[in-house]
Amino acid sequence: MSSKPVVPFSEPPYLAGLPSPYYKETHLRWQKACRQFISKHLLEHALEWDTIETLPEHVFQTFAKAGMLLPSLPAPLPVEWLKKLGIHDFLGAVKVEEWDYIHTMIYCDEMARSGLAGPSGSLTTGISFGVPPIIKYGSKQLQERYLPELLTGKKRTCIAITEPEAGSDVANIVTTATKSPCGKYYIVNGAKKWITNGIWADYSTMAVRTGGPGPTGLSLLVVPLKGYPGVTTRRLKVGGQVSAGTTYIELEDVKVPVENLVGVEGMGMKYIMTNFNHERLTIAIGATRQARVALAAATEYILKREAFGKPLVEQPVVRHRLAKAGALLESQWAWVEQFVYQMTQLPKETADIELGGLTAMVKAQSGIVLNECAQCAQLLFGGNGYTKSGQGELIERIYREVPGVRIPGGSEDVMLDLGVRQLVKNFKAKTAALEKSGGSRL
Missing domain, CATH: 1.20.140.10 (Butyryl-CoA Dehydrogenase, subunit A, domain 3)
Structure with missing residues (x-):
């Protein structure tokens, strides 16, 4: 909390000197460390980078090395996995096992202080929405193959649900994943549109149709993207959030190992x-x-x-x-x-x-x-x-x-x-x- 007068509406009440029942010492300590890091490594140049429509690669690497992509995951965090990877705290301010959704809220609030969604979204959208299904529903083998590189930022992912003809109407997704005659692969065909971070992603947690029409025919599949046979990506020009990498993905006979199924077929x-x-x-x-x-x-x-x-x-x-x-x-x-x-x-x-x-x-x-x-x-x-x-x-x-x-x-x-x-x-x-x-x- 600043000792200087706060411009009206510029800060949440708890940072403007007013009492709040929600924030404990761990939250206030995190907010201070979080603001210092994000101000230095993102906010100073956010408008500039958004204007040129892409953040420099070193920004993602800086956040990844500091573990500052992980706070975008839903709480509670995958503590066992993080500790296995040598990640025990964030910025020395809060231990991973102490983390709750109020810490998450503070992080999301601080990341948006540029006023723009693109710069922060270019860093966190993929891990925030693409990784949780693997953590929650993926088999042990699937987790061991993908989580070490995704949680440390060595590889990037995205969530791919929306299609040219199926946005909010998720139940009518038409991208298909059909088993190969040998039973070892899903053959994926279709297209995904407006996929944030897709242009940079190595993988995608993708909604596909493995069964009949309607919601019971949907599954989730980890689909390789960057440089993978049958996958074509192109960046879309959108009106806002321009630096977040909105992408069109085309999939033509893409062979994906059946082991890449997230959870149970039909539960997508x-x-x-x-x-x-x-x-x-x-x-x-x-x-x-x-x-x-x-x-x-x-x-x-x-x-x-x-x-x-x-x-x-x-x-x-x-x-x-x-x-x-x-x-x-x-x-x-x-x-x-x-x-x-x-x-x-x-x-x-x-x-x-x-x-x-x-x-x-x-x-x-x-x-x-x-x-x-x-x-x-x-x-x-x-x-x-x-x-x-x-x-x-x-x-x-x-x-x-x-x-x-x-x-x-x-x-x-x-x-x-x-x-x-x-x-x-x-x-x-x-x-x-x-x-x-x-x-x-x-």
């Missing part, structure tokens, strides 16, 4: 949905920080910018616009904190059921709030906020990134609908269980 939909919970929550955390960066920049701007003979902050209409966006921002952050705290208190199986639908909703709401805050900032910056250079450059960039929160990881309307459906499903299940036991609904 369950694995994907569970994996989405972590993805959606981390998107929500990062997007909320992006909204904070935008609103804080707007606050600083209206304090110094003059119009009609006085600073903009003295115009009631300006304060009103800022207040509305600020209320949304702080409400969203309070929900994120509460949500993450609940994850630290519930058993994993319970959290997946009780918080699954809410995860979709908190992710959707983060995009709505980011849109409001980025739009507010752009309007308060005026022409400067619409210019790709100068003092409003970052605001212009953040506003361009809003769809990158509202669409990936499950598009906004689908997420809102999913959230309510899951809540209703849970309510009906609990009601039926209560009636079966002879209890009262009241």
Whole structure:
């Protein structure tokens, strides 16, 4: 926590001098070390690197050698594997066995302090979403083949779910994986689109159709990418998060050993949905920080910018616009904190059921709030906020990134609908269980 006055909206309340019930000494110690490392190795040049659309390779290597890619994994961490690889703590601030989701939240929040999702996403998206299914569901043999290099950053991976004709509609994925006559290989054919980090990835944890139509026909497969026969990748130009390496992957008769199956054939939909919970929550955390960066920049701007003979902050209409966006921002952050705290208190199986639908909703709401805050900032910056250079450059960039929160990881309307459906499903299940036991609904 800084002793200097904090610009309104620029920091979460716990870093602005206000009390919070969520953060223990281990969290505060981690936040301080985390901010120092990320500021030095990422934030100083984040806008510059995002402008040229690619981070230098040494940035990934610096994070990998320091173990600073691993905090993007879901909590609790794979402690046994990390210790086997000689990884016992992060930056000397927190032991791997002490790690909880509040540490994860702090990491995601700090990584987004540039205001841009691309620079941090270029480093962490692959390991954050591509590795967990191997940890959770992969056989011992599969883990031993891939985890040592993936967890240490010697190799890179990505998660490949989305297809040209199947985005949020995961159940209708059409990429096929058919067993070869000898039974030793899956022959994979199809295409994946909008795959973050795919252009740099050595492997992909990929959703494929091993069975009939619908969700029961889906499986997860570790598919080699870089330089592998039958695999073609090309980078896609997208409106925001441009440095994260969005990729189109084509697969033509790609031979993948059957040992690369993750878990059980036909269980892919369950694995994907569970994996989405972590993805959606981390998107929500990062997007909320992006909204904070935008609103804080707007606050600083209206304090110094003059119009009609006085600073903009003295115009009631300006304060009103800022207040509305600020209320949304702080409400969203309070929900994120509460949500993450609940994850630290519930058993994993319970959290997946009780918080699954809410995860979709908190992710959707983060995009709505980011849109409001980025739009507010752009309007308060005026022409400067619409210019790709100068003092409003970052605001212009953040506003361009809003769809990158509202669409990936499950598009906004689908997420809102999913959230309510899951809540209703849970309510009906609990009601039926209560009636079966002879209890009262009241």
